[in-house]
Amino acid sequence: MKQRVSLITLGARDPAGLAAFYDAMGWQRVESPDGIIAYDLIGQALGIYAIEKLAEDIGVPVERLGHGAATLSYNVRDKAQVAPLLARAEAAGGRILRHAHDIFWGGYVGYFADPEDHVWEVTHNPYAPLSAEGAFRWNGYG
Numbered sequence: 053m054k055q056r057v058s059l060i061t062l063g064a065r066d067p068a069g070l071a072a073f074y075d076a077m078g079w080q081r082v083e084s085p086d087g088i089i090a091y092d093l094i095g096q097a098l099g100i101y102a103i104e105k106l107a108e109d110i111g112v113p114v115e116r117l118g119h120g121a122a123t124l125s126y127n128v129r130d131k132a133q134v135a136p137l138l139a140r141a142e143a144a145g146g147r148i149l150r151h152a153h154d155i156f157w158g159g160y161v162g163y164f165a166d167p168e169d170h171v172w173e174v175t176h177n178p179y180a181p182l183s184a185e186g187a188f189r190w191n192g193y194g
Contacts, residue, residue, distance in 0.1 A: 057096055060124065063103035063117055064168050070100050073167050076144035094187045123163070123171045127188045131160040131176045138162045138174055146172075 064070040071081070071089040082097075084090040089100040107114040128134060135152040141164040142148050149171065152162035161175040180192035187193070 059097050059099055061099040061101050061106065062166075062168065062170050063106040064100050065103055066168070067100050067102050070166060070168050073145050074098075074100075077140060094185055119169060123173045125173045125175060125188075127180070127182060128174065128176050129182055129186075134160050134162050134174050134176055138164055141166075141172070141174075 062070065067087075067089055074091060075081070079091045079098075082090050082092050084099075087102065087105065091098045103117060104114055107117055110117075126137065128137065138148055138152060145167050146164045149163040149165055150161075152160060152174075155161050158179065159175055159177045161173055163171060163173050165171050177192075180188060180190060181194055182188055183193040
């Protein structure tokens with residue numbers, strides 16, 4: 053197995069409502085089959101799918117899916133970009149979990165949850181410069 057993530061699927065109790073949040077964040081939907089809402093990312097895609105259907109596809113009860121201890125991260129080029137993105141998420145219907153702040157490893161981060169409680173980190177990592185397209189890798193592009 054190669055080291056990559058091709059698709060991130062968010063199970064949603066209200067797929068249309070969750071998609072409205074990402075639309076308000078400025079994301080652009082791509083054509084997808086009925087029942088699936090998709091956004092192409094840099095090197096991956098994000099899908100929104102009814103949580104009941106996701107549980108059915110996996111073969112587990114919907115209660116088993118719960119909320120995992122995972123975050124989705126959005127890295128920015130400059131520290132000054134973190135707080136405005138948190139504000140945009142809040143204006144779009146998200147909930148701020150932790151406002152932008154300096155962190156022990158030298159970065160600057162803040163956290164929000166989308167309307168279905170998927171947790172996002174918005175971060176500036178001065179040790180991992182983004183590619184020209186905005187792609188992230190651990191030790192940066194240089």
